[in-house]
Amino acid sequence: MAVTTFDHIGKIEDKVSGKGFARRLLDRYIDAQMKKAQLRVNAYLQNLDDKALTDLGYTPADIRNIRQADSTMGLII
Numbered sequence: 265m266a267v268t269t270f271d272h273i274g275k276i277e278d279k280v281s282g283k284g285f286a287r288r289l290l291d292r293y294i295d296a297q298m299k300k301a302q303l304r305v306n307a308y309l310q311n312l313d314d315k316a317l318t319d320l321g322y323t324p325a326d327i328r329n330i331r332q333a334d335s336t337m338g339l340i341i
Contacts, residue, residue, distance in 0.1 A: 306333050 283291070309317065309330050317327050 306330070 310333070312320075314327055317330065322330070
């Protein structure tokens with residue numbers, strides 16, 4: 265005798281009630297634009313001297329992180 269369960273049906277229904285294609289596409293576009301903007305901001309901050317960053321309210325630890333960050337990481341031209 266074989267026993268079959270259908271517990272995966274709930275997961276299929278969850279996917280149907282989730283975000284639609286257009287919303288997922290918009291979310292991905294927004295994420296990509298935010299990453300692009302963050303890369304530009306990071307590159308700008310890296311060009312500022314320590315005094316200017318301190319005047320903007322950055323702590324020495326923040327400044328070290330800014331200096332160590334890779335401003336070209338993930339850059340798409």
